[in-house]
Amino acid sequence: MSWRRWNYVLHRDIGFLCIGLTLLYAISGVAVNHIKEWNPSYSVERVETNVGPVVGNPADAATALMILARLGEPGKLESSYRPDRNSLQLFVEGRSITVDLPSGHVVHDRAIPRPVLREMNFLHLNHPKKAWTWFADLYAVALAFLAVSGLFMLRRDTLRRGLILTGIGVVIPVFFLFLYL
Amino acid sequence: MRTFLVVILLVAMFSPVTAFAKDFGKGVSLSEETAISSILDTPADYVGKKVKVSGLIIDVCSKRGCWIYLAGDRDFEKIRIKVTDGEIVFPMEARGKVATVEGVVESMVLTREEVIKRRKHHAEEKGVAFDPATVTSGETVLRIRGLGASIDGV
Incomplete structure (x- = not known):
């Protein structure tokens, strides 16, 4: 050839x-x-809502679960962090839920992978x-x-x-x- | 046989890649762990040195996966881990997981203009509003230049 x-x-x-x-x-x-x-890889959604003022110890898991219940969030609580005295950040299946405790203002960050x-x-x-x-x-x-x-x-x-x-x-x-x- | 090959090809094309490696970059090799609070309390003792830290991942760069924030061992504290773009890519799914990171502690003295530029960039990445008037002076930023990491459950 x-x-x-x-x-x-x-x-x-x-x-x-x-x-x-x-x-x-x-x-x-x-x-x-x-x-x-x-x-290009994730669709990042940011939803703001209000669950009402949160009383109770932010370090207590019961407080976090109460917030999730108010949100109607079915996911499992994985971990939490306190950015400052008035805030609590919850992690549910890779999503971040930040709550301003005195006002109950919630910022729900969700990153959805683009298929x-x-x-x-x-x-x-x-x-x-x-x-x-x-x-x-x-x-x-x-x-x-x-x-x-x-x-x-x-x-x-x-x-x-x-x-x-x-x-x-x-x-x-x-x-x-x-x-x- | 032809149908089988077409099915395999389609499955391979559309199956999501879920198997992110547990280890990132050069992995973690140091035996001794340093508390993030120690680095924040006495940065001069650590700047330029290689450390191993661990903590909860509270935020991830959503666009390039080029930084994460690790929660400190005390309330209200955190430290930023910056990695070279593309060398290590942290997945968004790492938020809320525990990471062990190895890297070199860096201290950067920023002017007010540099702080504004940096915060504006971060705000754009996160899609949130930023008001430059909130920055009144320059600042010293402490971070870890990440060389390797190991993240549980990603």
Whole structure:
């Protein structure tokens, strides 16, 4: 088999292998690019309500349970913290409930993981580390191969157009480097 | 066989990743634990030194997971653990869990403008209002540059 044929076969098959990860990195890339405007992995909800003045010892678990009962909160109390003399922070299944004891004002913070997107970001941003680092490196090498092998697939009739478009693709990041660096 | 492969692929694509590692970063190796109250009482004794502390996680950076607040061993006290973005990522689910953290104690002297910038950033992250007029002077901030952590139950 000629080298051109090998180049074509490898480009095609490695390309197929890369489709899933390319989509993952592309979707997650857009999501994390806008991290200033939104939270790409969690939808953070903040609900304020009032349960009325709370009397009783804030260090006492019964006080915390009474607050949860007033809130109609079915979750299990995991732990609590006193940020100051007048406040009590309760943790229920990863959620935070902060109560101003004298007024009964409650701030309920809940972080809901964005389905699929959070998992994509988890991989894209290499949170797992370990073996995933090597796999992601392998994917980067595969992408580099696809880029270079693609150049060798240019035919005479598309050579000029291919070279111009490739040149534009190289010039664009260089332009932004001049603009912002 | 084809149907089986499609099912496996779909399950793999849409299954939530729940298995966050218990250990983060370099983990925890120091044997002696330091009370957060000791660091807050005599910071000069600890600045620049590596310590191991533990406490309840009372807040987590919701956007990048790049910091947590640990409750102190006394009421009303806490200390911030800051980690390098991306190197360690604390999940939001860690709130309310107990963490053991290892890192270097840092002391930062901030001007009023720096305090405003910092608090504004934190308020934006949490989606709460912030009034710069509430900051009247600069301050010294004590924190731990986290190198590794171990969190129970995440």
